[in-house]
Amino acid sequence: MTTGDSEIKNPFILGMGTANPERYITAKEFHEKIGAPFLIQEEYLKKTEEVYPKIGVEGRHFGRDYTLTKTSYPVRALQNIEQVNNEYIGFAMDISEKSCLKAVQDWGGNPKDITHFVTATCTGQMVPDLNARLIPILGLNDDINRVSSNFNGCCAGLTTMRIAADIARANKNFRLLVLCTELCTQQMSLSAEFDQVITSYLFGDGSAAYIMGSEPKESEKPLYEVLGSHTKIIPNTQNLLKFELAVQGWSMTIDPMIPPTISTNVQGFLNKMLEEKCNGNKLPTDLVAECEYLLHPGGPGILKGICKSLGITDYHARHSWHVLKKYGNMSSATVLFTMNSARYDKVAKPYSISFAFGPGLAVEGIVLKNHFINNTNI
Structure with a gap:
């Protein structure tokens, strides 16, 4: 299959998958059980109740359930970065595996045919990196080409797509698995400043993956x-x-x-x-x-x-x-x-x-x- 638009062999997205942690907390529940009791100073409470519905977020998925006593906001406030990051690793591995498997299934190809694995995250870190840890779990080749694009924030979803597209153009046989995973709620603001507290009503957790390649085969549906x-x-x-x-x-x-x-x-x-x-x-x-x-x-x-x-x-x-x-x-x-x-x-x-x-x-x-x-x- 060719583009019909030019001689350039453009890359195609050939399958996608997304995943989130199971716990879903509505904006109202978050405010009543987490925001008002723990995050907001009394002087900002009325302002917050006026502002947070205007953010436009009905609800979000959370890896960590802040409504439970053992994982509550007061407990989080006492934890250090090592403890928080260890939790991030567990959640990140889980939803990354799920989104990747969905993307591969949506594509319909063989994981062994994937030649490159591009990943991004900015809400925690792990060494070996996310892509290296997922290779055996996803059944990928151990000599797959790996690219990490970490700590680029929200734009990394397209940073990795730009990188993947450049790679895919180089060889029609390349098939890339691209993954972006974030556990934003692990890094909930501990600041008392209103502008920082209100961001706690915005961010959620999720993972998205896709397969990219040029010159799709008859069996591939771009x-x-x-x-x-x-x-x-x-x-x-x-x-x-x-x-x-x-x-x-x-x-x-x-x-x-x-x-x-x-x-x-x-x-x-x-x-x-x-x-x-x-x-x-x-x-x-x-x-x-x-x-x-x-x-x-x-x-x-x-x-x-x-x-x-x-x-x-x-x-x-x-x-x-x-x-x-x-x-x-x-x-x-x-x-x-x-x-x-x-x-x-x-x-x-x-x-x-x-x-x-x-x-x-x-x-x-x-x-x-x-x-x-x-x-x-x-």
Whole structure:
């Protein structure tokens, strides 16, 4: 199978899978059992009750159940980073295995035919890395090529896709397994500052994986075709989003200037990606009528700002809003959840444009052709 659009052998996403921890906590339950009793100072309680419903998160999956006494927030506040990270490893291995197995099953191929394993995480660490530990569990070859893209934050979902696409273009026989896993709630803010406390109502846990390769075989059913990608560090923004190592875990800085900074830069970023980074592929001529927008739902301010800047509606970004509502922000895995949601859309437009953002501030973008609309097996 060829693209029909150019001589470039574009990479395709050939199967996807997602997984979450079993415990699901609604925003209301979180506020009543965790937020109000333990996180919020009395002076901020009324403000929090006004603000948290506007975040747009209906509920999230948690690896650690903070509603139980033995794993409660007060217990977490007394733990050091070693204890927190050990919990992260257990949860991460579990949901990573599940999302990878789903992706392989969705693809329909043999795990032994996978030539590369690309992984990303930023909410904990393990040595050997996640990909090395999963090789025997998933039945992969022990000489598989491994690539780790850790601590790139929320944008790593597209960072890894850009890396994987470059590898897949090199050889039609390459098949890559790509995995993004995050346990954001393990690193719940211990700060008393309101801007930090309110982020505890946003982040959730999840894992997403997919198979990528070029020149799909007859037995492979492509979901997306990668037409191009782009990345950029926005100058003078390094202090807006940071992870810093602390005794009790990762300390996160999330500056209120992030949404307006992204909104100001996204149109120019998109223009350059379409004009210079799409390998001569045929592209949409009408970015409103022909494109879905699969945006990393970092929060309502980010989604609203991008939609306004690009002149699109919430409907264009409906899968991002859906993922934010049902799962919250799962860092690098989140943008892949939006893609997995969109693949089942029977009224999707022929193209998708995807953005994600992370520390730097880094912007990552991908242009996709939606092949799932032609498949009969979904």
